[in-house]
Amino acid sequence: MRDPRPSDASRASGRARHCGPLPGLTRAGAATLALIAALAVPATGRFADAAPAGEASDGPAAPEPQTAAASTAGTETPRGFRPERGAAQRDLEARLRARISRQRIEQDLQRLTAKPHFAGSPADRDTADYVASELRRAGLSAEIVEYVHYLSTPKHLEAEIVVPDPVTLTLTEDVIRSDPFTRDAAQYPGWNAYSASGSVSAQVVYAGHGSREDFATLERLGVELRGKILLMRYFHAGEGEKVERAERAGAAAVILYSDPAEDGYRFGDVYPDGPWRPPGSIMRRSVINTRHLGDPLSPGWASKPGARRLSPRRVEGLPGIPVMPVSYRDAEKILRRLAGPAAPPGWQGGLGLTYHLGPGPAEVRLRVEMEAADGRIWDVIARIPGKEFPDQWIVLGNHRDAWLYGAGDPSSGTAAFLEIGRALGALLKEGWRPRRTLILANFDAEEITLGGAAEWMEEHARDLSRNAVAILNMDSAVFNPDRPLSVTASGSLRTLWRDVARSLDDPRRGVPLYDVWLEMQNRFRSVPSVDRPVPADTPELAAPEVFNVPIGDDQTVFYLHLALPASDMYYGADYGVYHSIYENFHWMKTLVDPDFSYHALMAAYLAGGALRLSESDLLPLDLAAAASDWQEEVAALRGLAEKQAGARPGFETLAARVEEWRAAAADLDAARQLVLGSPAAAAGARWEEWNRRLMEVERSFFAKDGLPGAPWSRNLFAATRLESEESTLPGLRWALEDGNTRLLEQQEVVYAAALARARDLTRALARDLRAAASALPAPR
Numbered sequence: 001m002r003d004p005r006p007s008d009a010s011r012a013s014g015r016a017r018h019c020g021p022l023p024g025l026t027r028a029g030a031a032t033l034a035l036i037a038a039l040a041v042p043a044t045g046r047f048a049d050a051a052p053a054g055e056a057s058d059g060p061a062a063p064e065p066q067t068a069a070a071s072t073a074g075t076e077t078p079r080g081f082r083p084e085r086g087a088a089q090r091d092l093e094a095r096l097r098a099r100i101s102r103q104r105i106e107q108d109l110q111r112l113t114a115k116p117h118f119a120g121s122p123a124d125r126d127t128a129d130y131v132a133s134e135l136r137r138a139g140l141s142a143e144i145v146e147y148v149h150y151l152s153t154p155k156h157l158e159a160e161i162v163v164p165d166p167v168t169l170t171l172t173e174d175v176i177r178s179d180p181f182t183r184d185a186a187q188y189p190g191w192n193a194y195s196a197s198g199s200v201s202a203q204v205v206y207a208g209h210g211s212r213e214d215f216a217t218l219e220r221l222g223v224e225l226r227g228k229i230l231l232m233r234y235f236h237a238g239e240g241e242k243v244e245r246a247e248r249a250g251a252a253a254v255i256l257y258s259d260p261a262e263d264g265y266r267f268g269d270v271y272p273d274g275p276w277r278p279p280g281s282i283m284r285r286s287v288i289n290t291r292h293l294g295d296p297l298s299p300g301w302a303s304k305p306g307a308r309r310l311s312p313r314r315v316e317g318l319p320g321i322p323v324m325p326v327s328y329r330d331a332e333k334i335l336r337r338l339a340g341p342a343a344p345p346g347w348q349g350g351l352g353l354t355y356h357l358g359p360g361p362a363e364v365r366l367r368v369e370m371e372a373a374d375g376r377i378w379d380v381i382a383r384i385p386g387k388e389f390p391d392q393w394i395v396l397g398n399h400r401d402a403w404l405y406g407a408g409d410p411s412s413g414t415a416a417f418l419e420i421g422r423a424l425g426a427l428l429k430e431g432w433r434p435r436r437t438l439i440l441a442n443f444d445a446e447e448i449t450l451g452g453a454a455e456w457m458e459e460h461a462r463d464l465s466r467n468a469v470a471i472l473n474m475d476s477a478v479f480n481p482d483r484p485l486s487v488t489a490s491g492s493l494r495t496l497w498r499d500v501a502r503s504l505d506d507p508r509r510g511v512p513l514y515d516v517w518l519e520m521q522n523r524f525r526s527v528p529s530v531d532r533p534v535p536a537d538t539p540e541l542a543a544p545e546v547f548n549v550p551i552g553d554d555q556t557v558f559y560l561h562l563a564l565p566a567s568d569m570y571y572g573a574d575y576g577v578y579h580s581i582y583e584n585f586h587w588m589k590t591l592v593d594p595d596f597s598y599h600a601l602m603a604a605y606l607a608g609g610a611l612r613l614s615e616s617d618l619l620p621l622d623l624a625a626a627a628s629d630w631q632e633e634v635a636a637l638r639g640l641a642e643k644q645a646g647a648r649p650g651f652e653t654l655a656a657r658v659e660e661w662r663a664a665a666a667d668l669d670a671a672r673q674l675v676l677g678s679p680a681a682a683a684g685a686r687w688e689e690w691n692r693r694l695m696e697v698e699r700s701f702f703a704k705d706g707l708p709g710a711p712w713s714r715n716l717f718a719a720t721r722l723e724s725e726e727s728t729l730p731g732l733r734w735a736l737e738d739g740n741t742r743l744l745e746q747q748e749v750v751y752a753a754a755l756a757r758a759r760d761l762t763r764a765l766a767r768d769l770r771a772a773a774s775a776l777p778a779p780r
Contacts, residue, residue, distance in 0.1 A: 079499055080616030082676050089615055092432070093503065096611065097604045099423040102596040105603070106589075108134070108415035109407060109596075112400075113585045116188065119401035119445040120151045120375035127400050127414075128378040131442050134418050135382045138425030140440070142382040147455040148303045149295045149377045149445055150312065154191040156369040159255075159324055162201060163363035164337060169330045173581045174280035176272050181405060181584035188404055188581055190282030192239070192256065193448045195323035199367045200253040202229045203360035204334055208347040209233050210242030212725050215249060217344060223357050226250030229364050231334055233349065234258045240289025241722050243319050253322045253366050257331035258283045261350035263576045264328060275480060275591050276576030279329035284403040284579045286448045289722070290317035292712035293557050294454025297374075299712060302459035312372065322368035337362035377401075377444040379452045384424060384440075386614065387433040389688055392695070393464070394613045395439045396420065396606060397453065397473040397554045399446035405584040408575065410446065412477040412588065416603035417442060423607065434614040436469065443554050446475070453554035457561065464562055465702075469613055469695060470621075471566040475553035477602035478593045480572030481508065484520035488547040489567035490559070491626035492698060493609075497546055497567065499620075500608040507597035513605070517544040548629045549718045549727055563702035563715040565621065569606065571598050618672050619691050623762060626698065627662035630717070630755070633728045634658050641736055651732075654748060657755035664762040671766040674773035685772065693765045700758040703750070707731050708743060716754055 077086030111130060117123035128144055135142035161167040171189040176182045205225055208214035210232035218225060230251045232242050239256065246254050260266050263277045270278040277283075292299040296318065297310045312318055332351045343355040380400070386392065398417040399410045421440055445451030457464060470493060487497050501514040509516050518541060525538045550559050555566035575592075577583045593599055612620055638651045675685065701716040707730050713719035719730040724737055732751060735744035 078612055078616070078620070079495065079622075080612065080618050080620035080672075080676070082617050085615075085617065089612070090503075092427075092615065093604075093608050093611055095430075096423045096427060096607055097504075099426045100419050100600045100603050100607075101422075102600045104422065105415045105419050105599045106596045108418050109411055109588065109599075110585055112411040112414055113402075113405040113407045113588075116404040117400070117402055117406070118153075118404075119448055119451065120149060120377055124401055124444065125376075125378055128380055128442075128444065131380045131400060131414065131418060135380065135421045135425075135440065138422040139428055140382040140384065140421055140425055142380055142440075145379045145381055145456065146305065147295065147377050147379070147444075147452065148298075148305055148307070148309070148374050149449075149451050149455075150297045150372060151375040151445075151448070152194045152370055152372040154189070154195075154369070155371050156367065157189055157191060157324065158365070158367040159326065159330075160365050161333060161337065161362060162365050163203075164361050167333055169326055169333070169364075170280065171282070171324075171326070173282055173327070174278065176582070178272050179582065179584070179586045181586055182581055185581050190284055190325040190327075192284065192323040192325055193286040194288040194319055194372070195368055195370055196319045196321050197368055197370045198253070198322040199365075200229060200322055201365040202227055202252045202363060203358060204229045204231050204255070204338060204362045204364055205251075205358040206230075206335065206338055206343055206347070206355055207232045207246070208343065209236040210245060211237040212245070212723065214347070215245050218357070221341065221357070223340070224359055227252050228359055229253045229255060229366065231255045231257070231331065233262065234283055234285065235262050237725070238289070238720075239285045239287045240317065240319075243287045243321070243323055244289045244317065244722055247319065247321050251321060253324070253368075254287075255331070255334070255364070255366070256283075256285070256287075256323065256325045257328050258578075259331070259349035259351065260328055263574065263578065264350055266350045267574070267576070271577055271582045271587065271591070274576075275482075275587075277328070277578075277580070278576075278582070280327045281577060281580040281582060282325050282327050284325060287319055287323045288317055288449060289319075290315060290449070291710060292454075293450045293560070294458065295451055296449065298455075298458075300458065302455050304455075304459065309374070322366055324366055324368055334362050334364065377452050377455075379444055379456050380442040381456070382421060382440040384428070384434055384438040386435055386437040388435040389691065390437050391467050392436040392469050392688075392691060393439055393467045394436055394469050394610050395441055395464075395471045395558075396610055397441045397443060397471060399443040399452065399475065399554055401444050401447055401452075403447055403579045404581050407584050407588040408479045408592070409476045409578065409583065412479075412593075412599060413474045413570070413602075414442065416474065416477040416599050416606070419600070419603045420607045420610075423603075434611075435616075436614040437467075438610060438614055446554050450554055450557050454557040454561075457557045461562060464558065464564065465699075468558070468562070468564050469619060471555045471558040471564055472606060472610055472613075473550075473553055473555035473566065473568040474570065474602065474606045475568055476570045478571045478588075478598045479575040479578075481593060481598050483572035483574045484524060485513065485517045485544070485569070485571050486547075486573040487544075487567065487569045488550045488552070490550055490565040490698070491548050491629035492565050492621040492623055493567045494546040494548070494625045495622040496609055496612060496620050497569070497605075498544060500605060500612065501544065503608060504601060504604055507601055513601070514544065521545055551718060551720065551727065560713045560715050560719055563699065563717075565698055567609075569602070571602055617676060617685070617687055619694050621694055621698075622669075623665035623694075623697055623758075624662060624669055627658060627665045627758075630658045631655075631662055633717075637729055637732055637736070640733075644736070644739075650744075651748070653752050654732075654755065657752050657759060661755055661759040661762060664759050664766060668762050668766040668769070671769035671773065675769045678773045690765065690769065693761065697758050697761045697765075700754045700761065703731070703754075708734060708747065716751060 132142045159169040207230040295303040338356040338358040398413045443452035504513045506516040550566045558564045559566040703714045731747040
């Protein structure tokens with residue numbers, strides 16, 4: 001899905017049954033119906049060597065020598081391991097890397113991207129069968145798990161400028177002669193899942209990125225929004241939030257587009273000459289904004305067949321106005337016909353004109369007909385039981401559904417995910433067993449509501465709450481090797497991902513991935529990202545930045561609802577064909593990763609982190625890093641309180657509690673090293689008990705009854721809501737932003753208690769480890 005911004009946590013999804021042709025079809029309307037037919041009827045594959053799902057292919061290709069190179073650095077004992085086990089762990093990781101084949105990854109990507117496979121479609125089920133069959137061929141026990149899901153697909157789409165002069169807008173993308181995947185582009189119009197149906201003809205207002213601040217600016221300038229069509233840019237806020245803000249302001253409809261200032265020619269040559277978004281490209285996104293993630297009609301419980309369903313009329317966050325995406329070429333046609341005041345400087349985009357706010361004189365007529373109904377989605381789950389600690393789980397996640405071909409998002413990740421499964425299967429055949437349980441989870445319906453992950457999480461919430469060590473997600477593997485590696489993770493996982501990066505070499509440069517990661521982040525630190533605007537004065541980094549709010553892709557549901565440690569990753573967050581027809585195998589093979597070496601690197605990276613969690617003596621969770629994140633956020637919130645008129649500085653108790661926890665976590669790190677270095681540790685250590693207690697610390701920040709006004713979200717560190725563009729310490733932040741003093745005082749008590757619990761658990765574990773290191777008692 002990309003965009004691990006907090007504002008994207010509220011995304012959700014759709015698809016439905018398809019109706020027959022409608023009278024009076026325009027070219028775009030006929031194209032829409034062709035899309036429905038393509039979704040409803042499995043298409044033939046584009047590649048002759050791709051075996052049908054469930055049938056044996058010619059078998060996996062032989063592994064190539066060292067496809068994911070180990071670094072010459074990183075020979076120290078991995079964090080969480082006894083010194084005498086360090087060499088064996090490095091050898092295990094090397095053995096796994098040696099079994100990762102770039103050729104097999106390329107073959108998988110060809111097979112997975114042979115046809116569009118939107119969630120719930122027959123082609124989507126076909127890819128589920130393929131993933132399951134390949135994991136089984138690798139020797140893993142894989143099952144397909146079915147859920148009911150409320151889905152949304154288009155029946156008919158039209159758009160044209162009617163004033164001041166008639167111009168038909170093109171709702172499909174351009175055919176590019178060198179790209180065979182675009183030959184049928186007319187069958188696949190751009191559309192937004194969960195748009196409401198409706199016909200609207202109204203003047204247009206340009207509303208920037210549709211953020212909370214943008215709407216406040218329009219109100220301050222006196223720009224009339226009621227009854228208007230709002231033209232808004234993608235990025236910098238979640239699409240569902242943009243649409244809900246527009247609806248609350250009385251807008252009649254929304255048009256979304258991706259401006260070249262974000263991912264077009266501003267950054268380089270456009271496709272097919274380069275990787276950036278061409279003028280006729282259309283980005284597809286979901287525009288739902290429910291207060292929970294997953295199937296919209298089953299909030300809080302798994303949508304197994306036969307489970308209770310809500311009426312869509314009872315679900316808050318389903319849009320009530322039509323929404324349609326267009327290319328920036330068509331957006332320019334509208335912008336050139338807008339008058340009114342010039343847009344603020346920060347709203348001026350990359351097109352060769354001055355952007356005006358309107359209203360009008362441009363008037364656009366939209367016709368959007370959607371069909372929404374219950375359908376089916378399919379997760380693929382494989383489990384490798386742990387031989388020593390089977391009730392401690394590491395979940396490796398990826399999703400499979402795509403808006404169209406999805407060669408980057410998500411199929412690059414799915415191909416790497418499959419190769420991890422094969423490599424683990426090879427190790428199993430050689431007699432290896434993980435110490436802890438590994439779960440490989442290939443989710444469905446991520447693009448629309450994080451649906452497959454949410455339903456599986458809800459079905460297994462009790463066991464996950466008790467047993468999950470961490471959720472390690474790789475939504476997609478490779479987008480753009482010319483941009484830095486992107487990792488977002490809970491603070492306790494940050495050191496893990498930095499350490500694993502030291503053990504691998506970047507394939508292009510032949511030096512440790514860690515060094516390339518840091519160098520590229522510093523090189524691009526002043527270049528705005530589509531995911532995060534970067535101030536020009538951003539200081540140089542001393543270590544690679546791991547973004548500490550893992551919200552955006554499938555890991556989000558585990559992080560928000562169960563407060564579990566989680567992470568996500570991909571190489572190069574910024575790329576120009578996101579969610580378009582051009583994000584296909586031809587694009588990947590010719591422009592992005594021709595030899596699939598970065599796919600292999602990312603497979604080794606994710607698997608390396610999983611193996612360190614599964615094989616460690618004491619889990620390499622860095623509570624001191626997590627406490628430092630809390631310390632920074634509490635300090636930032638105190639600064640916000642001091643800036644607000646009449647607000648007390650406050651939060652002294654919270655600042656004290658978090659400093660106490662940070663000190664206890666530093667002491668725990670030292671105690672952990674004492675135990676790991678003790679000669680008697682192997683005989684007398686209580687590894688299972690200690691690791692459970694280590695896992696329990698971060699459960700302190702699980703809010704059983706949910707956050708104020710957001711009961712589905714239960715992580716005290718981060719969550720999102722429409723009214724706030726910041727995500728951290730939400731219970732406190734929201735009360736402060738709303739000026740609700742009573743709620744703020746209540747939340748201070750809640751947060752102080754959670755921090756005190758984390759401190760006490762950390763202190764107690766550190767004491768026990770120190771005592772054990774000096775005189776290890778018999779196991780109990």
